[in-house]
Amino acid sequence: MSLAEPAALPRATSAAPRLHVLKRFTAGFTASLPAYLLLLPSLVFLALFTYGAMGRVLIDALYQRTTPKAPVRFIGLDNVSAVLADPAFTGVNNLIYAVGTAIPSIGLALLFALALSRTSAVTSALRAALFLPVLIPMVAASALFLFIFLPNVGLLDSYIGRLLPVLPNWLGDPDIALSAIMVITIWKNAGYHMLFFLAGLQAVPEDVMEAAHLDGAGPFQRLRYIILPELKPTFLFVTVIATLNAVTQVDHVFVLTQGGPSNSTNLVLFYIYQQAVEHYDVGKASAATLLTLAALMGLTALSFRTLADRESGP
Amino acid sequence: MLFPRRLMLGLAIAGTLAGALAFPALAGEGPTEIDLFFPVPVDGKLARDMGTLMKEFNETHPEVKATAVYTGSYDDTLIKTRAAIKAGKPPSAVIMSANFLLDMQIENELTNLDPLIAADGTTKEKFLGQFFPALQGNAVINRSVYGVPFHNSTPLLYINADQAKEAGLDPNKPPQTWAELTEWAKKLTKREGDKVMRWGIAIPCAYDYCGWMMETLTMSNGGRYYNEEFGGEVYYDTPSMLGALTWWNDLIFKHKVHAPGATPGPAVSTSFISGNAAMMMLSTGSLTYVRDNAKFSYKVAFIPRNVRNAVPIGGASLIIPPGLEADKQKAAWTLIKWMTSPEKSGWWSRATGYFAPNMAAYKTPDMVDFLNKNPDAKTAVEQLDVAKPWFATYKTVPVRKNLEDEVMLVLNGKKQPKDALTAAQKAADETLKPYNAETSLKLP
Structure with missing residues (x-):
């Protein structure tokens, strides 16, 4: 994106x-x-x-081509049902991934934005530092993390290794691999989302804040009753961006795990790629694409409506 | 003063224009431009060596201009080659993982090399006779030649000799059987309380490597992995493979001498180099990397047996995709013959650690010299006597992944070997079903 x-x-x-x-x-x-x-x-x-x-x-998506010698056959919705029946195509991974990356990265972004909302030389430098991961291409970032996650000798293990008896195999253990992938995404996206919150904070009306000050509202009350409600459109927008990113970003899966081990990091987009280029099954890949597109369009329509409602409201 | 300068400028522009106009005419008579797709599947500086090789070819063959295009791993190279064929712009030659040839032939993505061999006035038998017999199984399909072996490997057992001596083991008498290897691994594993400071052995498991290691262990346990004569069958749910996977599982969970989880090849070689793993099973292709980077003395040995000594070959063959213009095909064939000649074959072997498929390479003076200095390079060649073809089926990659995904679950302690292999067999049968429907199950 x-x-x-x-x-x-x-x-x-x-x-x-x-x-x-x-x-x-x-x-x-x-x-x-x-x-x-x-x-x-x-x-x-x-x-x-x-x-x-x-x-x-x-x-x-409506046709099946099994082998080059077999004729292309019309099979209607069989591809779609085959994809839905495939254990590798569970939305579950994507759901965990979407929720597990969106919430922490948005939370962190809000925290950063609140902490750095006033402009000074120090906050500018810190903003730049937090924004830096956004500027690194995902593939390059993943390649970096490949070394960080390397079992036994990687950066992570050489520090944590002193504390644990058996070192976790960050990318080789199906229980941990998806979380490892999620950490990279959060690290990479938090700074990007921070940018929107910083912009949103500029729009919080100064006079309302002053009035709250005069009425004796503490920092927490100001956050709870003024800043967060004012940031609502930003929240909606960032949530949409984060969710779309969760579906459309798979560069790190390509570089780090290729969907493995045992499909534990197989996200929908990677599944489509696998079906198309590894299994050579264009029908199934197209069916999976359709399902993903439908989900994405539903999501986008929903969020646009919410945004439009918001805009046309008082 | 101004005038001549302007005149010169005008002349220069005119000259450029004339050159541009004349260029298309020249291009027709210039060298035939061909692309070679090449993967880098192992550690080391293969890409730079490939550049050196291409430069030399272009200098000695003015009629051809070959460009080497780096295409990632073996799996990526297959994908990119297929995409290029589909787009109607196939590369002129590809260094293709030797076990993808059958799948590509089934999909009509290979040029039959028989006519090119015949046009050179030689016979198939004579042409193939240059290469080690173990390599021919993956290059010949239905008695036609589809690939020329370029660099090949077998898995080896690498031993950190210093650590072995320290543990009271004789690195000159490496373990011959699984039982001996298990003993060695136990002695070489170093613990401090519950914490493992050094693993006895590391065996890689990532997509591609994992399937190859499973074939290695299965073959040394007497098994076959797949049907060598027919691309529609694999033998996952068999005693030989069950024994292989159970042993691997035991090394991790029973003997605790192998790190749990699936470890990719580069992580295994890094562990070995840094002294974190005392032994490893890895391709011959990593030998040069180990030789250049190990700060300790090391030994290489045959893969130990449980039932018999047997290993699969690995590595790649040169292929020509279909649909090329005649002059490009001819140029590609010239390049292939040059690259697989004894001298070049030997040079590439010394640069990379792969063994040279061309038997005559081992009679060249450079190679004799090299082997005297580096006797470890001999082991892989000697092991060729017991080497067998690499698994190749219809849809090789998905069928292999059907097994690998299950093996990864076992290595992580999530599944028992027997259940995993039953599931892998079922999944693979499903993947192979369309092919069987058109071949073995298509009855009159």
């Missing part, structure tokens, strides 16, 4: 321009022609690279 994307999201929700175009379309095609012509280039590219691909996935 790039830095530029979130800024564009809230704007896209307003439904007014589309209605407007529709009205003009009924009024006269000629009048709207230039608009369509102007839209044409982006429509062509959208059709080619977004909707075309999605349509292709939809079609592929």
